[in-house]
Amino acid sequence: MAPQHGERKQDGNAVAEPVMRWFTWEDVAQRTGQDPALQERWVVIDRKVYDISHFYRRHPGGALLISSHAGQDVTDAFVAFHVDKLLVNKYLKPLQIGELAPDQPSIEPTKNKMLVKDFRELRASVEKMGLLKPNKLFFFLHLAHILLLDTAAWLILFCCGTSFVPFIVSLLVLTISQVQASWLQHDLGHLSVFRKTKWNHLLHKFVMCHLILGIKKKKYMPYNHQHKYFFITLPPLLFPTYFHCHTFYIAYTKRYWVDLACMLTFYIRFFVTYGSLLEMKSLLAYYFIFRMLESSWFVWVSQMNHIPMDIYYDQNLDWVSTQLQATCNVEQSLFNDWFTGHLNFQIEHHLFPTMPRHNYWKVAPLVKSLCAKHGIEYQCKPLLTAFADIVHSLKNSGELWLDAYLHK
Numbered sequence: 175m176a177p178q179h180g181e182r183k184q185d186g187n188a189v190a191e192p193v194m195r196w197f198t199w200e201d202v203a204q205r206t207g208q209d210p211a212l213q214e215r216w217v218v219i220d221r222k223v224y225d226i227s228h229f230y231r232r233h234p235g236g237a238l239l240i241s242s243h244a245g246q247d248v249t250d251a252f253v254a255f256h257v258d259k260l261l262v263n264k265y266l267k268p269l270q271i272g273e274l275a276p277d278q279p280s281i282e283p284t285k286n287k288m289l290v291k292d293f294r295e296l297r298a299s300v301e302k303m304g305l306l307k308p309n310k311l312f313f314f315l316h317l318a319h320i321l322l323l324d325t326a327a328w329l330i331l332f333c334c335g336t337s338f339v340p341f342i343v344s345l346l347v348l349t350i351s352q353v354q355a356s357w358l359q360h361d362l363g364h365l366s367v368f369r370k371t372k373w374n375h376l377l378h379k380f381v382m383c384h385l386i387l388g389i390k391k392k393k394y395m396p397y398n399h400q401h402k403y404f405f406i407t408l409p410p411l412l413f414p415t416y417f418h419c420h421t422f423y424i425a426y427t428k429r430y431w432v433d434l435a436c437m438l439t440f441y442i443r444f445f446v447t448y449g450s451l452l453e454m455k456s457l458l459a460y461y462f463i464f465r466m467l468e469s470s471w472f473v474w475v476s477q478m479n480h481i482p483m484d485i486y487y488d489q490n491l492d493w494v495s496t497q498l499q500a501t502c503n504v505e506q507s508l509f510n511d512w513f514t515g516h517l518n519f520q521i522e523h524h525l526f527p528t529m530p531r532h533n534y535w536k537v538a539p540l541v542k543s544l545c546a547k548h549g550i551e552y553q554c555k556p557l558l559t560a561f562a563d564i565v566h567s568l569k570n571s572g573e574l575w576l577d578a579y580l581h582k
Contacts, residue, residue, distance in 0.1 A: 195272030197223050199283055202274075206245035215244035216271075219252050221280055224269040247282040250290070250493035253297065257365050257528050285492040289548045293494045293525075296540055300526065305537055308530040313367050316358060323351035331451045345460060349467040356472055357515025364523075366530045475513070478504060478560035479520035495550065497524040502553035504560045506535060513557075521552065 202223060205216035215227045217240070226233075226240060233240040235255065243251065256262045274280075281287045300306060327348035334340035361367050425434040449457055479501050491499070504510055504518035511518065519534035522541055529537065545552040555563070 195223075196275035197272050198275055198278055202247075203245045207241060215241060217243055217245075218247040218274065218282070219249050219266070221274045221278075222266075222270050223272045223274065224266060225271045226269060229265075229269055246490050247285070250293065250297075254493070254525070254527055282490070284490050286495065286548070289494055289544075289550075290492045292544055292547065293492070296544055297526075299540070300529075300537055303536075305533040306526070306529055308367050309532055312530070312532045313358070313361070316354070320351050320354050320358065323347055323354070327351060328447055328451075331448070336452055336456065341456070341460070345464050345467070349464045349471070352464065352468045353471045354515070356468075357517075360515060360517075361531060364527050366528050474561055474564070475515070475517055477564055478514075478557075479517065494525065494544070494548075497521065498545065498550050498552065500524070502555065502560070503538075504557050505554060506538075510557055511535075518557070 202216050202218055204212060205214040205225075207213055207215040207227070213227065214225060215230055217224050217226055226244065230241045230244070231237045240248075279287075281290050327344045330340050330344040330347065334343075358367075422434070422437065424430070425437065444461070445457070448460065452460060498521065501520040501524050503521050504514065506518060516531035516534055517523065519531070519538060522529065522534040522537050523531070525541060526537065542552050544550075
């Protein structure tokens, strides 16, 4: 729509100035960037229309994430991920090109109006209940137990020697420490440990450097057998090989010198402290075994809520429906909470990504009630069942690959 103009007085003279442009949902829906004849990308946040055609490439969360929502209302996703609204609004203001016309509904026509309304009320209740505020003691104790385990792994070898039993026990203790550190860096990455974003980022660098993963499938891989070789490839080898090599490569090529120095500090500390106790062959074996154990633990837990789910191309559904389709929960217990870093509450984590994990169990009943009211399935399964479903899902997708590529 063309901009309207009004008049204002400046030094006694009438000066034309832009007046707010009004748009319809149809106008917005056409600006997805997918039409060769119309390359604009627009989004709506709280009825305000923003042109992200150029900004999306500079989006801190990634170009793909924000551009996939072009042509849609992203209010709930925006609120969920952005903690510092004042800071974000500084970037948003120059992008605003107008608002929805007064006769346009506040909720996008393609979305479930009542579900969106109820979820926003739930979000407001969650904020009033203080469930988005972190408990500093919880995260302090979590960090303390990581550091204690890390120290204990070395002390076991120092005090008990490097024979087979102390060697294995030390390996297991260090693996536990490293995986629990992974869960903590996940919390920091979601800005759920401190109220201030910068403190989350600083401690995040201290605990674990940021990891970037992208795996592209190749047609010639035997994916119809992936449920068999999954056990001996991705889980044990992801950390010792792909993660570390790729992370060093990214840090070097992007010139992330601080991250690179942080990673090197870990290796220096590890090889100095353990190198004083173990011969080179034992040291290398110790390193790769604990990395393989850590990798297996991380992969199985991180995939148990996602691989078994049916993921579809963006259908422009409401925030709640989208997250419930893509995730499922694992039953709660003290062990499951600790073992998975509270990722057994994946539904709540996706709906409230900046919520401190120690509050997931409090909001879970409210989410269940919301799902029950609107007839949405809230999946929750035992831990071992979730692991078994990974294998079943890989087998099914492998058979689909076989049929699609080889027509067998």
